[in-house]
Amino acid sequence: MTQITIDALLARLHALEAQNEVRKTIARYMALCDVPCAPLEGESLSALFTDDAIWEGIGPHYAQKFGRLQGRAAIVEMLQRYLPPSPHFTTNVHFLTSEHIHVDGNIAKGRWIMLQASGYVDAKAELIAARLEIDFVPIQRNGNYAWLIRHFRTERLFNAPWQVNVRKETNA
Template identity: 70%
Template sequence: MSDSIIETLQARLRALEAQNSVRKTMARYMALCDVPARAFVRESLAALFSDDAVWEGIGPQYAHKFGRLEGPGPIVGMLQRYLPPTPHFTTNVHFLTAEHIEVDGDHAIGRWIMLQASGYVDSEAQLIAARLEVDFVPSSHDDSEWLIRRFTTERLFDAPWNVNPAVGIST
C-alpha cells in the first residue's frame, strides 16, 4: 500500500473513532440526566464538559428558561436543579434520534432530535421534543475521549401524557 492510501485510511479511522467517542459522551450525558440515573462509579456530568464549555437554551421557549451558562460548574449546577435529590422528576428518560455527526480534525459537531419523557412530582407528565446541536473537542487528558464544548437545545414541541405506575408482570 502506498503512503497516501495508509494516510487516508488512518484519517478515516480517526474520524470513526471520534464519532464513536462523541456518541459515548452524549449517551453518558443523557443517562446521567435520566431519573433514576444509572451512573457508573466515578462518573459525573462535569467530566463530560471541556473547561470552556457553554450550555445554551435557544429559541422562544428555552432562551429565557435556561439562558446561557459558561463553564462546567455553572452548567452542572443548573442541571442538578432538576436531578435528585431535588424533588422535580419522578421519572425522566431521554431518547436520541436523527443523529448526524461531522468530524473535522480536532472538532466535531453532532445534531440530534431528543425526545424526553418526564413524570413530575406533581403527578403531571409530559413528552418534549428538542433539537440538539453539540460541539465537541478531544479531551486534553485523553485524546480518545471527546468532551462537550458547546451544547444548544431548542424545544420543538411538548405534549401531556399519562404515566401509569409499574404493574407487576406475571409469567
C-alpha cells in the same frame, strides 16, 4: 499501498473513532440526566464538559428558560437543580434519534432530535422534543482521547402531555 492511501485510511479511522467517542459522551450525558439514575463509580456530569463549555437554550421556549451558561461549574449547578435529590422529576428518560456527527480534525459537531419523557413530582407528565446541536473537542486522558462537550445548544420543538403508567399492586 501508497502513503496517500495510508493517510486517507488513517483519517477515516480517526473520524470513526471520534464519532464513537462522541456517541459515548452524549449517551453518558443523557443517562446521567435520566431519573432514576444509577451512575457508574466515578461518573459525573462534570467530566463530560470542557472547562470553558457553554450550555444554552435557544429558540422561543428555551432561550428564556435556560439562557446561556458558561463554565463547567455553572452548567453542572443548573443541571443539578433538575436531578435528585432535588424534587423535580419522578421519572425522566431521554431518547436520541436523527443523528448526524461530522468530524473535522479536532472538532466534532453533532445533531440529534431528542425525545424526553418526563413525569414530575406534581403528578403531571409530558413528552418534549428538542433539537440538539453540540460541539465536541478531544481531551487527552490517560493516553486516550475523550471527546468532551464544548458547546451544547438545545431548542424545544414541541411538547405534549402523556400518562405515566403507575404499577398497581395486587394481592394474589
